Amino acid sequence: DAGVTQSPTHLIKTRGQQVTLRCSPKSGHDTVSWYQQALGQGPQFIFQYYEEEERQRGNFPDRFSGHQFPNYSSELNVNALLLGDSALYLCASSFEGTTNEKLFFGSGTQLSVL
Amino acid sequence: QKEVEQDPGPLSVPEGAIVSLNCTYSNSAFQYFMWYRQYSRKGPELLMYTYSSGNKEDGRFTAQVDKSSKYISLFIRDSQPSDSATYLCAMSSYSGGYQKVTFGTGTKLQVIP
Numbered sequence: 001d002a003g004v005t006q007s008p009t010h011l012i013k014t015r016g017q018q019v020t021l022r023c024s025p026k027s028g029h030d031t032v033s034w035y036q037q038a039l040g041q042g043p044q045f046i047f048q049y050y051e052e053e054e055r056q057r058g059n060f061p062d063r064f065s066g067h068q069f070p071n072y073s074s075e076l077n078v079n080a081l082l083l084g085d086s087a088l089y090l091c092a093s094s095f096e097g098t099t100n101e102k103l104f105f106g107s108g109t110q111l112s113v114l
Numbered sequence: 115q116k117e118v119e120q121d122p123g124p125l126s127v128p129e130g131a132i133v134s135l136n137c138t139y140s141n142s143a144f145q146y147f148m149w150y151r152q153y154s155r156k157g158p159e160l161l162m163y164t165y166s167s168g169n170k171e172d173g174r175f176t177a178q179v180d181k182s183s184k185y186i187s188l189f190i191r192d193s194q195p196s197d198s199a200t201y202l203c204a205m206s207s208y209s210g211g212y213q214k215v216t217f218g219t220g221t222k223l224q225v226i227p
């Protein structure tokens with residue numbers, strides 16, 4: 001049973017560029033959440049996708065956008081990259097039907113903005 | 115004030131020691147309490163989750179929740195070098211009809227052989 005997979009594992013971009021990160025949820029999961037984890041910090045919630053729609057959003061600017069596909073996989077897009085966007089981006093999947101939506105994380109994409 | 119406070123450490127203990135990791139919180143709406151373990155350059159892995167006040171044990175790990183004091187703990191017995199990782203507490207509440215998970219900053223633990 002494949003867990004949550006993310007690609008790419010590492011990425012280097014320059015300021016002002018755009019980036020797309022990808023996530024495939026754990027088998028049987030239908031909900032995908034994205035988190036940003038800066039060095040030495042806990043994960044910060046970006047947004048959550050369910051049934052191909054964004055249904056929750058954290059305190060992140062519109063430069064951060066996403067998409068969920070019919071097979072439940074998801075993309076995170078960040079436009080006009082800033083140095084402060086350098087972080088580990090984590091994808092977490094869960095199943096909507098459970099009382100407590102336990103989050104299962106991928107290994108993340110390490111984004112460096114130069 | 116942050117909703118969830120966690121001492122970042124680092125915490126260094128000898129192999130075999132009992133480790134105590136703690137978090138405090140301010141949001142009374144939190145219903146579920148979780149502990150994640152994160153190895154370097156990896157995603158967080160769910161270790162324990164609890165709903166009510168009290169203790170929950172799983173092998174060498176015990177999670178404790180005190181809702182009246184807004185305080186949660188994770189105890190690790192007979193700590194091993196393989197336990198060296200960052201431990202994140204996490205708490206969830208319902209926001210706008212959906213569950214929202216808030217993480218602490220994580221405590222870095224090193225178990226010395």
